[in-house]
Amino acid sequence: xxxxxxxxxxxxxxxxxxxxxxxxxxxxxxxxxxxxxxxxxxxxxxxxxxxxxxxxxxxxxxxxxxxxxxxxxxxxxxxxxxxxxxxxxxxxxxxxxxxxxxxxxxxxxxxxxxxxxxxxxxxxxxxxxxxxxxxxxxxxxxxxxxxxxxxxxxxxxxxxxxxxxxxxxxxxxxxxxxxxxxxxxxxxxxxxxxxxxxxxxxxxxxxxxxxxxxxxxxxxxxxxxxxxxxxxxxxxxxxxxxxxxxxxxxxxxxxxxxx
Numbered sequence: 606x607x608x609x610x611x612x613x614x615x616x617x618x619x620x621x622x623x624x625x626x627x628x629x630x631x632x633x634x635x636x637x638x639x640x641x642x643x644x645x646x647x648x649x650x651x652x653x654x655x656x657x658x659x660x661x662x663x664x665x666x667x668x669x670x671x672x673x674x675x676x677x678x679x680x681x682x683x684x685x686x687x688x689x690x691x692x693x694x695x696x697x698x699x700x701x702x703x704x705x706x707x708x709x710x711x712x713x714x715x716x717x718x719x720x721x722x723x724x725x726x727x728x729x730x731x732x733x734x735x736x737x738x739x740x741x742x743x744x745x746x747x748x749x750x751x752x753x754x755x756x757x758x759x760x761x762x763x764x765x766x767x768x769x770x771x772x773x774x775x776x777x778x779x780x781x782x783x784x785x786x787x788x789x790x791x792x793x794x795x796x797x798x799x800x801x802x803x804x805x806x807x808x809x810x811x812x813x814x815x816x817x818x819x820x821x822x823x824x825x826x827x828x829x830x831x832x833x834x835x836x837x838x839x840x841x842x843x844x845x846x847x848x849x850x851x852x853x854x855x856x857x858x859x860x861x862x863x864x
Contacts, residue, residue, distance in 0.1 A: 629756060629757070629758050629760060629762070629782035629783060629784050629806060629807070629808060629809065629812060630761075630762060630763045630764075630784070630806050630807045630808075630809050630839045630840065631763065631784055631800075631804075631805065631806035631807065632756075632762075632782045632783055632784030632806040633782060633783065633784070634689070634780055634781070634782055634783075635689060635757055635781040635782055635783040636689055636781075637689060638757075638783065638822060638823065639732075639757050639781070639783065639816075639818075639825070640687060640689075640729050640730075641662055641663040641687075641729055641730060641731055641732045641825065642660065642661070642662050642663075642687075642732075642757045642758070642781055642815065642816060643660070643661055643662070643663065643669060643685045643686055643687040643698075644656075644657035644658075644659070644660055644661075644685065644686050644688075644691055644759040644779065644781070645657065645658055645659040645660070645661060645671060645675055645683055645684070645685060645720075645814070646658075646684045646685065646686050646691060646697060647684075648684075651777070653777055655777040655778065655779045656691055656693070656779055657686070657691055657759040657777070657779050657811060658675065658811065659671055659672060659675035659759075659811065659812075659813045659814045659815075660757070660758040660759050660760065660811065660812050660813065660814050660815030660816075660831070661675075661685065661720070661814045661815065662731075662732045662815065662816045662827055662830075663687070663726060663729055663731045663732065664731050664732055664734055664827065664857070664860075664861055665731050665860070665861045665862075666722075666725030666726055666731060667700075667721060667722045667723075667724070667725050667726070668719050668720070668721055668722075668731075668860045668861055669685055669698075669700065669719060669720040669721075669722070670717065670718075670719055670814070670827075670830065670857070671683075671717075671718050671719070671720065671813075671814030671815075671830075672716050672717065672718060672813045672814030672830060672831075672832060672846075673704035673705055673708040673715070673716045673717055673718040674708075674710070674713075674716055674813065674832075675718065675813055675814050676702055676704055676718055680702050681701065681702060682699055682700065682701060682702055683699070683700060683702040683720045684697045684698070684699050685697065685698045685699075685700065685720055686698075687726070687729060689780065689781045690778070690779060690780045690781070691759070691779040691780075692779070698722055698726060699722075700720040700721050700722040700723070701720065701721045702718060702719075702720055703718060703719050703720075703721060704717070704718040705717045705718065705856045707856075713832050713833060713844070713846070714794065715852070715856070716830075716832050716846055717830065717846065717853065717856055717857075718814070719860050721860065730825075732816060732818075732825050732826070732827040733825050733826045733827065733864075734826075734827055734848060734857065734861065734863060734864060735819070735826060735827070735828050735848055735849040735864070736849065736864045737849060737850075737851070737854060737863075738849055738850075739819075739828065739849045740791055740796060740828065740847060740849050741791075741849075744791055749788055749791065750788055751788075752788055752819065752820070753785055753786070753787065753820060753821055754785070754786050754787075754788065754796075754798050754817045754818065754819060754820070754828070754829075755783055755784070755785055755786075755817070755818040755820065755821060755822050755824055756783065756784055756786055756798070756806070756807075756808050756812065756815065756816070756817045756818075756831060756843070757781060757782070757783045757815055757816050757818065758781070758782065758808055758811065758812030758815035758816075758831065759779060759780065759781055759782070759811055759812070759815070760777070760782075760808065760809045760810050760811025760812035760813070760815075761775035761776055761777055761809040761810045761811050761839070762776040762777075762778065762782070762809075763776070763809075763839070764776070764809065764837070764838055764839055772837075773837060773838065775809070775810055775811075777811060783822060784805070784806025784807070785804065785805060785806060785821070785822070786798040786799070786800065786805050786806060786807060786817075786843065787799055787800070787801040787802065787805055789801070789842055793850070794846065794847055794850055794852060794853075795844055795845065795846065795847060796817065796828065796829040796845045796846075796847050797842050797843070797844060797845070798817065798842065798843040798845060799841070799842040799843070800840060800841070807834065807839050807840055807841070807843060808831045808834060808839065808843050809834065809839030810839070812831045813831055813832065814830055814831065815830065815831045816829075816830060816831075817829045817830070817831060817843075817845050827848060828847070828848060828849065829845035829846055829847050829848055830845060830846045830848065831843060831845055832844055832845060832846050
């Protein structure tokens with residue numbers, strides 16, 4: 606599921622095709638900054654020898670939030686690692702995989718899923734979820750344009766263009782990375798983040814389902830999840846699913862207590 610088919614964003618501000626988000630580009634190793642961010646681990650290694658295929662965030666001691674497009678059809682369980690760098694033998698947590706029932710394969714709407722664990726994850730503090738309409742309030746206060754966001758994920762590092770000029774080679778390390786990115790736009794369901802300066806990074810293949818924290822590198826306020834990017838170079842606008850909307854809260858409220 607690391608290389609999933611192209612999907613089309615249906616938000617009004619988006620035109621054309623987009624690639625599902627995967628890895629952090631122009632970033633750095635996250636280390637222990639966000640221990641609540643974990644990787645979905647496959648049952649067998651990918652062709653390059655790595656194991657992670659998507660990212661997600663612990664939002665309660667027993668609930669891990671990710672993207673619905675990360676799952677296979679009729680998938681019932683998933684394995685999660687919270688190691689900053691996953692290696693075979695690292696501790697894994699298995700749980701029940703539940704996508705938002707409103708999600709359809711041909712649309713990014715309702716692209717959320719949870720992994721529900723039977724017993725609480727010990728020693729990791731869950732991320733904080735936003736209050737209803739938080740991004741709308743920031744926009745009304747004219748604070749959103751200058752707000753920074755921190756994406757975190759286990760996806761590819763900066764893609765390398767193949768020597769023959771056809772396609773790109775993606776670099777996976779099973780390592781949790783973070784970067785900083787600027788605000789681009791806000792719609793009813795989507796938060797658009799973009800590289801507006803040389804210091805901005807992006808998400809890429811493998812970061813799908815991972816968090817975009819509101820604020821700098823020490824923030825744990827999860828405001829949106831990574832879904833898609835505007836180009837396969839992972840240097841364009843990121844399209845992220847807002848978690849402060851009534852639609853998102855309808856699904857999340859079934860599993861966690863919301864602020």
